[in-house]
Amino acid sequence: MRLNWGMIGGGEGSQIGPAHRLGAQADGLFTFAAAALDADPAKGREYAQRLGVAVDRAYGDWREMLAGERNRENRVDLVTVATPNATHFEITKAFLEAGFHVLCEKPMTMTVEEGEVIVKIAQSSGRICAVNYCYSAYPMVREMRAMVARGGLGRIRLVVANFSHGHHGDAGDADNPRVRWRYDPAMAGVSGQFADCGIHALHMASFITGDEVARLSADFASTIESRVLEDDAMVNFRTAGGTVGRLWTSSVAIGRQHGFDIQVFGETGGIRWASEQPNQVWYTPLGGRTQIMEKGEAGLSDDAARLSRVPIAHPEGFPLAVANIYVDLAAVIRGETRDGLPSAEDGLRSMAAVMAAVESAKAGGAWVDARPPMLR
Structure with missing residues (x-):
């Protein structure tokens, strides 16, 4: 029903x-x-x-x-x-x-x-x-998470995340209502680009590694003078487990279309995923050749296989990633258990990171606690 x-x-x-x-x-x-x-x-x-x-x-x-x-x-x-x-x-x-x-x-x-x-x-x-x-519901993102969880990369040393595009790079488009609200504190809050796109990348870093951001240092810039809120941000962070994190997010990177990608580097290997090629994960074992893992191929984790909807070599796009969120929501509403469904706690952690990044940027990049008080 x-x-x-x-x-x-x-x-x-x-x-x-x-x-x-x-x-x-x-x-x-x-x-x-x-x-x-x-x-x-x-x-x-x-x-x-x-x-x-x-x-x-x-x-x-x-x-x-x-x-x-x-x-x-x-x-x-x-x-x-x-x-x-x-x-x-x-x-x-x-x-x-x-x-x-x-x-x-x-x-x-x-x-x-x-x-x-x-x-x-x-x-x-x-x-x-x-x-x-x-984005955490793409099948190959779930595969990356499973690889990290089973120790396939050893201890995670470094995460590099990026969500940058150039679609707000035209200063003459500043009054377009679909653009303007994103840089208006009355509508968007205390942060523009980092709260809009950067927290997707930050959430992904925590989602894949199974580790939470503990502290961060941020540099914000409004490269178009009429904007109150930032359209470019660089954020360095450290997780509770000691992983080093680097994150760049921008809306004025002209030439980039939907530049969301993430790399995870461990003691024994590294992996990379990009939203513009969402069916693949690039995996490089220590001392070995880079391999391309394909959505739908044999041997993937149960979660990646469960959320793969069409045969190998056929693309799965953004609406089906959203659909995967609804699949898991329906299951949980009916009383089943689903691992990986982004929760209110995830939303809270993201907002704490936004507020910390704003505080840090105003303080010239000072390192600040990125955890919400109730989860410290």
């Missing part, structure tokens, strides 16, 4: 909305049952109905959706929050407190204190609060 799914934000023209709608419905696990898709109530209702949502469940805003769904016999089982950053906390908190499971876009909150509130509500209510770090 399908679960009922609802979406807030992600309206017509949204960058992330289509990926969620494709992902949630790719496996027949969820029915798109309710929506509040746009800041303009009329546009949101009309678009939701065009997507197949019933008239009485095409809502004008999230408060109307909460009131309409709260006491329905067939109410939604899962709500996705895909609104601007500044609204994530209020909406996620309200739906968790009303007993709904929530998948929130990142960053989960605007402050560490808000993040701790969400973690506590999720813990006390028994509701799932997941955060959409969907």
